[in-house]
Amino acid sequence: MAYSVKNSAVVKVAGLSVAMLLAGCSHDQHYKREVNGNEEYLDAPALSQLNVPQGMILPLESGNYVVPQGRSQGAVGKQLDIRPPMQALSLLNGSRAQFQGTTGTLQIANTGSSLWGQTIAALRANNFAIAQQDDAGQQLTTDWISWNRPDEDHQYRGRYQVSVVTQGYEQTLMVKPLALEQKGQAVTSPSEIQRYTAQLLNVISAQINTVETNRQNAAAASRTGMIDVQSGADDTGLANLIIRAPFDVTWQRLPKALPLAGMTISDSNRADGSLQVSYSDLSSSQWAALGATDPQLVEGKYKLQVGDLGNRSSLQFIDPKGHILTQSQNDALVAVLQAALNK
Incomplete structure (x- = not known):
């Protein structure tokens, strides 16, 4: 029992020390602005005059190799702020x-x-x-x-x-x-x-x-109105879906449409047009309310890749095992996505 009490006390003291250390660090943000490394270079000796032994003849001097003396008046070492200057960004088109x-x-x-x-x-x-x-x-x-x-x-x-x-x-x-x-x-x-x-x-x-x-x-x-969805294939022959709407419209509507089809978005990246979703089968009444039939997909996590085709968009599903859906599976999703996108 004595050991357990002592051990508990040690743990408490250690925990308190860590908490105090973290609390102290949380207010000191210098590490985000200063050089990461030692400062031994600041202790380097200054240049000194070359002492030539008596009787030694030196080669001719060349000004090309003279190191000029310099004096730094700014901050050095850890006091030097290494953050780059803030830039004014041209975020608007043509700005x-x-x-x-x-x-x-x-x-x-x-x-x-x-x-x-x-x-x-x-x-x-x-x-x-x-x-x-x-x-x-x-x-x-x-x-x-x-x-x-x-x-x-x-x-x-x-x-x-x-x-x-x-x-x-x-x-x-x-x-x-x-x-x-x-x-x-x-x-x-x-x-x-x-x-x-x-x-x-x-x-x-x-x-x-x-x-x-x-x-x-x-x-x-608002200009697009009803969106048509068709089954298709990419340049390599892999099955995908073709959405008759520009990328911007498709990307805007998918977050509202996918949950209606049993797909919950967990992550999205507009830059590369990717979505991570988790699929759970709907009940028969939910499929009926959507106006589509069960596509018989396996429940689990899927990746959706949205492509920009100008006035159209492509949508490719990758199943939990990393396989692109077959043509028949995409055919089953046509009615589901068309109904969801136009709700």
């Missing part, structure tokens, strides 16, 4: 993002849409408070925006001037920093000011891009 000093700009074609209205909506969608707003001049000043980055020990907050300038066929969104603080102290480092100015510019453009993408997808879906 150009750049920096002029610490002011970020995003230039896009003037398509007639209100970039100013989209900017206001983007700020509100991200809960960024506006201190002053001039709709006539298309210029505003934000309230303090508190940033939350996992690579900072102490978070920053900033205030910005946001404006939209329209010139002919081009609109320019400008984000100018007014103040940046950390721990209540003003930050004057140009790289840090640019980092958080770029972050606001990217947040705005990302939100505008998301809204525009959703609008285009909804418009495409």
Whole structure:
């Protein structure tokens, strides 16, 4: 019994030590910004004058091999911030993002849409408070925006001037920093000011891009109407399904359609057009409600590969054993997917 009590105490102390260590580490984010390795190079001796023994004749000197003396005035070792500068991203079609000093700009074609209205909506969608707003001049000043980055020990907050300038066929969104603080102290480092100015510019453009993408997808879906599904084959002769709708529309409708066919999505990757699903057979009443018959698939995990064929899409099923479904299995899924996609 004495041993078990002692052992328990040791475990508790060890557990407490680990918890304290983790708690301490959770507040120290320097490791995300500093060089990984030792700093012995900082202790390297400085260059010294070559002492030539008396009577030795040296070859002629060449300036090509002279190492210039240099003095570093910036941070070194663990104090050096190795993070790359934040870049302003051109997320919108046909846009150009750049920096002029610490002011970020995003230039896009003037398509007639209100970039100013989209900017206001983007700020509100991200809960960024506006201190002053001039709709006539298309210029505003934000309230303090508190940033939350996992690579900072102490978070920053900033205030910005946001404006939209329209010139002919081009609109320019400008984000100018007014103040940046950390721990209540003003930050004057140009790289840090640019980092958080770029972050606001990217947040705005990302939100505008998301809204525009959703609008285009909804418009495409409404134009498509009923979707036809046919059985087919790829270039290698392997069976697949052909969906008479563009990739964007197909990808948008699948998350709602597949569960109606007993397929639950566990993972998806639009970049490579893949979906991971788990299939469970439906009851006879559920198949009847869908308006299709049981395709007699084996229950389990399937991979779906969606291909872009221009105005059509391909859909290929890979069963739990890694085999592509046969032609007859795809034929059985035609009515099922057509009913599910058009519900």
